[in-house]
């Protein structure tokens with residue numbers, strides 16, 4: 001159970017596991033986008049897809065956990081617009097952990113490619129479907145860029161709390177009682 005002064009180990013562990021996996025996947029995805037077609041690229045895309053599917057499992061679990069409990073409440077008196085902005089960012093970040101892997105899966109299925117986790121096939125390669133592929137590709141490409149912007153704002157907000165306001169917002173997400 002999260003309280004105002006302390007977050008559960010569960011909340012903290014899920015946040016950091018998914019945060020680092022998402023930042024890694026966003027960076028890895030951008031790198032893949034620039035890489036010319038080659039067998040090596042195919043291998044790397046396989047790793048990107050495997051990690052992405054695993055993220056989806058943890059992210060769905062976390063969304064269910066989040067629907068049962070409220071998003072973090074501010075520790076100090078904060079202007080209403082800032083609270084609303086932080087909450088909107090949290091909702092978008094949470095949504096991103098689900099729409100990125102799902103759009104990636106749609107993109108792959110639409111392109112006729114298989115989807116699996118480190119060699120264990122979950123969806124076999126098929127005929128593909130251009131419309132599904134394009135919808136997935138657009139959400140994955142545009143959503144990825146918007147998510148990077150949201151993560152940057154989220155980290156800047158955290159640093160402002162920690163370095164300027166000097167409150168316990170970051171320490172609370174590191175598991176400390178504040």
Ligand code: HEM
Nearest residue numbers: 025026029030032033049052053055100101104105141144
């Ligand atoms: C879970 C989080 C994920 C994140 C944050 C992520 C992020 C990204 C980003 C930023 C790109 C580059 C933008 C683009 O070309 O569209 C990308 C490319 C790609 N992603 Fe993901 N992705 C995730 C999961 C997945 C999953 C689950 C799949 C498929 C099952 C997938 C398949 C792909 C493919 C095929 C590309 C294109 C690589 C290329 O040929 O340029 N992604 N990803």
Ligand code: HEM
Nearest residue numbers: 015019022023066072090093094096151155158169170173
């Ligand atoms: C190094 C990078 C990151 C730092 C320093 C960071 C820090 C924090 C902090 C301090 C909070 C608590 C905010 C509060 O109490 O009001 C928080 C909450 C949150 N963060 Fe991050 N974060 C990072 C990356 C990410 C990423 C990449 C995502 C998702 C894509 C994310 C998603 C969330 C969500 C959804 C919450 C709301 C609470 C929850 O559901 O766990 N964060 N973050």
